Amino acid sequence: MKQQTIALTKATLFKYTLASMLFAVITLLTIILPAEYNIDPTGIGQTLGLTIFHNVKAEKTTSLVSDKVSENASDKVKWAVKKIEIMVPALSGVEYKFTMQQHKKLSYQWSTNGLALYFDLHGEPEGDTTGYFESYAIATVKGMEGSFTTPFSGVHGWYWKNTSNAPVIVQLTVKGEFEKHGLE
Helix, strand or coil: CCCCCCCCCHHHHHHHHHHHHHHHHHHHHHHHHHHHHCCCCCCHHHHHCCCHHHHHHHHHHHHEEEEEEEECCCCCCEEEEEEEEEEECCCEEEEEEEEECCCCEEEEEEEECCCCEEEEEEEEECCCCCCCCEEEEEEEECEEEEEEECCCCEEEEEEEEECCCCCEEEEEEEEEEECEEEEC
């Protein structure tokens, strides 16, 4: 078998560099900007369904199925029962968080429309800039039920990752005391 040798001249290296830069710009315009920032100058991101992840983030509370709230004495903190529907796009992940004070309890039950999702139930301390978070539960399942008491004030909730080629709907029911909630 004869081995082929490629001569890398300055002209060839320039062509490869130019082709790589062109590929990077096309990827930025057609995939990264539509998926991450909902900026779609070519319209290809919408056609490929890449803007759906950003649209889910922007809709935040419009995905609520029902909303039952009873207020505590505090103006900010509410004890509530909420039923929330969250769509996790194909091959993507979403975070749904609750802002809670220290030592507050949240009971929860969630299930999918049949597909198992990787999840990490965790909390992030208020005001922390180091990226620290504390995981309460990590698994790949179709649903889970439980409760937790917040060890610190901050945001607490789920990261769900969908590794399938189809969107997955999560039905989440929570009961507890929290100030606000939504997709992050």
